[in-house]
Amino acid sequence: MKSNYKRLGDYIQLVDERNKDLSINLLLGLSISKQFIPSVANTVGTNMKNYKIIRKGQFACSIMQVRRDGKMPVALLTDFEEKAFYDILKELCVKYDFTYPEDKLISLAQKVKDVVDDKAKYTDWSKRADIKAELKADLIILLAENDYPPVDRDEVYKEIFEQAENFKRYNN
Numbered sequence: 135m136k137s138n139y140k141r142l143g144d145y146i147q148l149v150d151e152r153n154k155d156l157s158i159n160l161l162l163g164l165s166i167s168k169q170f171i172p173s174v175a176n177t178v179g180t181n182m183k184n185y186k187i188i189r190k191g192q193f194a195c196s197i198m199q200v201r202r203d204g205k206m207p208v209a210l211l212t213d214f215e216e217k218a219f220y221d222i223l224k225e226l227c228v229k230y231d232f233t234y235p236e237d238k239l240i241s242l243a244q245k246v247k248d249v250v251d252d253k254a255k256y257t258d259w260s261k262r263a264d265i266k267a268e269l270k271a272d273l274i275i276l277l278a279e280n281d282y283p284p285v286d287r288d289e290v291y292k293e294i295f296e297q298a299e300n301f302k303r304y305n306n
Contacts, residue, residue: 151187157300158187160221164196172220178228219243219250222297223282226290232283242280249276250298260299270295 159182161173170188188194195208220243227234234242253259253269260266274291277283283290 146193149192151189153182153185153187156182158182158185159225159297160218161185162188162217164194170194170217172217172224176228177221178225216243216247218297218301219246219294222294226283226293230283230287230290232285234282234284238280238282242277242282245276245280246273246294246298249273250301254298266299269298273298 159177161175161177161182162170163173163175165171186194193208220240223234223239223243223246227239249272250269253265253272256262256265259269270291273294277291277294
């Protein structure tokens with residue numbers, strides 16, 4: 135070993151946090167190009183309690199891919215807020231039996247994230263009824279402008295709003 139090399143183990147530690155309380159409902163995969171990507175798996179009805187939680191600033195490695203592909207994909211999770219909204223939008227398509235184009239779903243997830251970020255920038259946003267009402271109204275308008283869902287369903291708006299609240303509460 136070269137004298138200027140450092141042992142990686144001196145700088146990192148193993149983290150094994152599980153989703154036991156089901157506070158996280160978004161699922162990311164690790165691509166061979168070492169990027170976190172939206173999972174294509176249908177997770178409706180899947181018990182996510184044993185899934186590992188990766189927090190912003192943490193690395194992940196898929197050992198299964200090392201064995202299968204002979205490569206070691208290690209990725210750093212930097213920003214996953216958009217993915218949280220993509221997941222709920224996708225899940226609602228399945229739950230309420232409607233289709234929505236994938237490219238539009240990705241774009242809509244980014245727009246939802248932007249609306250939520252705009253309202254959640256206030257420290258006490260989740261305690262203020264006026265800001266929560268604005269957020270709800272802005273989300274309803276955004277969804278309507280994007281024809282999501284194709285048939286008006288109050289449950290869809292409610293679940294997207296809950297996802298926004300939960301995500302910001304757990305990730306601030």
